[in-house]
Amino acid sequence: MKGAGETRGLSGIMTVELAYLMPILLLVFQLVIYSTFYYHDKAVLLASASETAVVAASYERRNGAGGQVDLESFFREQTAGKLILFSRAEMDVSQTNERVEIIVSAEKGWIRLEVMQRAVILKPEVTLRRTRVIKELLPGEEEAE
Numbered sequence: 784m785k786g787a788g789e790t791r792g793l794s795g796i797m798t799v800e801l802a803y804l805m806p807i808l809l810l811v812f813q814l815v816i817y818s819t820f821y822y823h824d825k826a827v828l829l830a831s832a833s834e835t836a837v838v839a840a841s842y843e844r845r846n847g848a849g850g851q852v853d854l855e856s857f858f859r860e861q862t863a864g865k866l867i868l869f870s871r872a873e874m875d876v877s878q879t880n881e882r883v884e885i886i887v888s889a890e891k892g893w894i895r896l897e898v899m900q901r902a903v904i905l906k907p908e909v910t911l912r913r914t915r916v917i918k919e920l921l922p923g924e925e926e927a928e
Contacts, residue, residue, distance in 0.1 A: 820868035821894065828872060828898050831861035832885040836902035839876065839883040843904050858887075869896060880904070 835858045842852045858874050866872070869889035877884045882904060888897040 817868070821896070824866050824868050824889070825896055825898065827862060827865045828869075828887050828889065828896065829900065831858055832874070832887045832898055832900040833902075834861055835874070835876075836883050836885045836900045839878065839885070840902035840904045843878070843883065844906060854885075858885075868894070 835854050838857060839852060839854055854876055855874060858872075862872060866889075869891050872887050872889040875886045875888075877886075882901050884899065884901045886897065886899045888895070890896065
C-alpha cells in the first residue's frame with residue numbers, strides 16, 4: 784500500500800512553467816501580427832502616394848490643370864478598404880514647377896507612420912525644342928534624318 788505522503792501521476796511543475804511562458808509567447812505572437820499589419824499598411828500608403836504623385840505630375844504636364852484634379856479623392860480611392868492597422872490617413876500635397884511631393888501620415892494610438900513620394904514633372908517637348916534651336920545655331924551641325 785502507498786503511504787499518505789506519496790503522490791500519483793505528474794507534479795504541477797509544467798503548469799507553473801507554462802503559466803510563466805504563455806504570456807511571453809502570446810506577446811511575441813501579437814508583436815509579429817502588429818508588425819505585419821504595420822508593414823502592409825506602409826506598403827499600401829507608399830504605393831498610393833506614388834500613384835497620386837504620378838497622376839498629379841502627368842496632369843500638370845499635360846494641361847497645367849494641377850489645381851483642377853481632385854488628388855484627395857484619388858488617394859482615398861487607392862486606399863479604400865486596403866488599410867488594416869491604420870483607419871485614416873492624411874495627405875499633404877506640395878507642388879513646384881519641377882515636381883510634385885505627396886506626404887502621407889497616419890497614426891493609431893502611439894504608432895505613427897509617415898511616407899513621402901515625389902514625381903518629377905517631365906517636359907520633354909521643351910528639351911526637344913531647345914535641342915533643335917541649339918542645332919540650328921551651331922554651324923556645321925547637320926541633322927541626320
